[in-house]
Amino acid sequence: MLKVSVLAMTLAGLCCQAAYAQDAKKTAPAKAPAAAPAVSEELFGTLKKVKDSGTITLGIRESSFPLSYLDANQKPVGYHIDVCYKIVDAVKKRLKMPDLKVAEQAVTSQNRIPLTTNGTVDLECGSTTNNADRQKQVAFAPTTYVTNVKMAVKKASGITDINQLGGKPVATTTGTTSVALMRSNEKGKGIDFKEVYGKDHADSFLMLETDRAVAFVMDDNLLLGLIASSKAPQDYAIVGSPLSVEPIAIMLRKDDPTFKAIVDITVKDLAKSGELNKLYTKWFLSPIPPKGVNLNFPMSDALKNVIAAPNDNPAESYKR
Template sequence: MGGHFQGARERPNGPRQRDGECSRGAGRNRQIHRGLCSPSQFSTPRVECTPTRETPIARRCPDAPMRVAGQPQARSTVKSTVFVVVLVFSLIATGADAQRGPDTLGKIKAAKSINVAFSGDSLPFSYVGEGNKPAGYSIDLCQRVIAGIGQAVGEANLKVNWIVGTAAERVQMVATGKADMECANTTMTQTRLKDVDFSNLIFVDGGGFLVTVDAPINRFTDLNGKKIAVIKGTTTEVRLNAAMKARLVNAQVTTINDGSEGIALLTTGAVDAFAGDKIKLIGLAAQAKDPNKFAMLMEDLSYEPYAFALPRGDAAMRLEVNRALTKVYVSGDIEGIFAQWLGKLGRPSGLLAAMYLLNAIPE
């Protein structure tokens, strides 16, 4: 609070005492006012009330407290103190409630369903597969997490409401409560941590460039004076602009809405390169009509740690999500999931293998 409460001094209750009336009550008894010097304290002069003047305050005993019959001032002080104490504890309780954060598990239990945001075109991590159902590496991990959450809230058969969206849209869905979590290839960043929390890492990737095999482009600096496509609202967009400035590469950046648009522009020659997360670019190229038309530059643009976006400040929700992910890593089930979706690219990199090991947290 911004300071101390200072109450004004209250007057004694009742009518003002007349000259010569030193005590409360009827009559003009010549009594010594409580708090004034008594004969036992000073022998001479004896201070008594006179009918002609009020007893001077200066003649009071130095150590005698100033008290008034009925003590209205003391009661006022006690009331003020009680009010301040109650107010302080109320503010503390309110602050504690705010610090508890959202109760996502309670919301899921009450609804018997969970809302999950995902990407519709981020093969092999998250995309719309056969039967118009979500599929991919991240989706398989997410299904394990959803099962763990269902067990935690006592609802084994949670209904899953899948909501498709871009990276920026998915983060916003979680931040506003429209989605309870998101499962895709979202990069954990300090900027996004202002709005949402993240699970433990699920994958590590690097940003790169997809080009056509016949293009005279072998490294990042060869893109000087060229046109580069990048999906808007992604971390690649931010890091591409920073890298161009740092490496003095003057290229024209074209922002696009999704991966299929980038492949189309690259195929027709409207752009010279398509910037994005390497694994996603490989997945998009594999889906193209002629996958052999494309090549990936060896040079990395950035480091991309993937994680699931979660409601900010909800420790209980984050715990259950991480508990489910840990079981996948500890049991070794992650090997089968990796092989299914990323096995064609070879074994996990040393960095990815280390990530799996570091996140295999014991009970």
């Protein structure tokens, strides 16, 4: 009997405890939901820098036709300028800062990487080749243009190929990969040409224009734009087989996955929606400032493939 009584008392006690717990739940004040963390507490890297400063800075080129260049009013315009402003819109939305200021900083082939890595510019919106060596220093958006590296000459020179450049001055732009490509090209091996450097693409083309160089080696789209904007477009030709096929992309700082995700998603959405095709038509197949020249430069199969399946693969992954 004693054992049964003890068991009964124990069960009764447990029932009382359970009932008390239920009452406590009913009478205890509701727990306030955890406050959402402030936006700034979630941010780091470029997004934090941009939010704290209230400004996002674009690195622009002054003569990278038709990707990034200055119009008659010295305003940056071009295919990659438009792409970068689409990314800026995505950043404004992410930060809930519709009035975010946009600054534009001119960069050159020589200083574009240092100015990106040191935080001076947040997006480099020019004509930069994505290659394995540069990927050690910076990151790239999915490719938005694919170029062939070729050479522009004056028609009167009679030059049609790289093997005719022996002993002659050849222009290229400081900080680009063009001369290295010429040296490594099978046809270029053993040819003793003289390298002359322009500080930017316009300066390099001026060397060709004033006969300080017999050829200017650069991306075909840049050559085409410079020729179209020159005083006598009919005097020039783009000749020779391609020295290289290279992916061109918006550049940003490395090891910043949150910001890169915004950039990548924006570019992929532009590709998927058909907006990239529209921008290409605007800048490569329509009259463009400052002279209203139409480059009439159809989209290459290589670029069509990249738009169909966006990626940030380096130049080394492309067929040579």
